[in-house]
Amino acid sequence: MSEPRVLLSLDYEPWFALTRRYDSWRDPDQRRELDGGFTRHALDPILASLGEAKASIYLVGEIADWYPEIPQKIVAAGHELGLHCQLHRPLVDERELSRDLEASAAWRARYQVRGYRAPMVGIREAAYPLLKEAGLMYSSSLYAPSGNLHIRHGLWELPVSTLSISRRPATLVAPRHFSAGLLAGGEVPYGSSFMIGLIPDLILKILERELRTGLSPVIILHPYELIRPEAFLTRLGRDLLTHPLLYPFTLPKSSFLKNLLKNFPVSPLLTYIEETTHA
Numbered sequence: 001m002s003e004p005r006v007l008l009s010l011d012y013e014p015w016f017a018l019t020r021r022y023d024s025w026r027d028p029d030q031r032r033e034l035d036g037g038f039t040r041h042a043l044d045p046i047l048a049s050l051g052e053a054k055a056s057i058y059l060v061g062e063i064a065d066w067y068p069e070i071p072q073k074i075v076a077a078g079h080e081l082g083l084h085c086q087l088h089r090p091l092v093d094e095r096e097l098s099r100d101l102e103a104s105a106a107w108r109a110r111y112q113v114r115g116y117r118a119p120m121v122g123i124r125e126a127a128y129p130l131l132k133e134a135g136l137m138y139s140s141s142l143y144a145p146s147g148n149l150h151i152r153h154g155l156w157e158l159p160v161s162t163l164s165i166s167r168r169p170a171t172l173v174a175p176r177h178f179s180a181g182l183l184a185g186g187e188v189p190y191g192s193s194f195m196i197g198l199i200p201d202l203i204l205k206i207l208e209r210e211l212r213t214g215l216s217p218v219i220i221l222h223p224y225e226l227i228r229p230e231a232f233l234t235r236l237g238r239d240l241l242t243h244p245l246l247y248p249f250t251l252p253k254s255s256f257l258k259n260l261l262k263n264f265p266v267s268p269l270l271t272y273i274e275e276t277t278h279a
């Protein structure tokens with residue numbers, strides 16, 4: 001049995017991954033320009049704020065194309081480098097996912113990437129064999145109560161944490177994304193940075209309780225929640241008006257991270273899976 005700890009993950013993506021407005025933009029130069037150097041400038045301060053703690057950093061592959069030093073620095077700092085996707089948009093369609101996996105094959109092989117986090121934590125059952133075939137070993141692309149580690153078509157699935165108000169779900173079938181259905185079923189997806197933005201202190205209390213009961217919860221943060229992109233709210237303005245639910249993702253979370261690291265042990269997801277499955 002491995003020691004309980006917070007399984008800390010960072011979905012490392014451009015600031016504009018928050019909105020669906022640029023999903024159809026496919027020109028890499030245009031996308032890089034839109035990012036405006038944010039993903040490059042944010043990395044060093046984020047790595048510094050992690051200090052000695054190690055996390056899982058799921059990278060959007062196009063960032064590795066723009067700035068090859070980014071995956072290098074993540075690995076050199078001792079963090080787990082994972083795959084978030086090659087180009088950030090909903091990836092529930094299997095053909096889209098296949099193409100996306102192909103596009104990331106070279107850098108994944110180079111860095112021996114083992115883990116996958118689906119964009120928007122959105123996945124279908126049919127994705128698991130594709131991920132396995134692409135050489136991945138685990139996924140963290142569902143929301144479910146802490147303490148669930150399941151094998152799916154030869155691939156481990158370690159869900160992002162929810163707090164189950166009623167009883168624990170008996171079976172976990174994809175998709176289990178952040179939805180009204182999930183909430184109606186009595187599950188609060190507190191591992192989402194949406195919830196962390198709304199009730200950071202309560203999340204720290206929940207984490208404490210989870211650890212005390214021997215569970216290792218999985219939580220997500222994003223780079224733009226730790227380092228503010230230039231004119232962030234102005235650039236998102238229209239999206240925030242039409243999709244006010246995006247707002248909690250824009251709230252700063254660096255003091256949450258600081259408190260988290262001060263109070264709890266953390267580790268990457270891969271370390272936990274290796275310890276748990278070898279035991």
Ligand SMILES: [Zn+2]
Nearest residue numbers: 011013119120
């Ligand atoms: Zn994402």
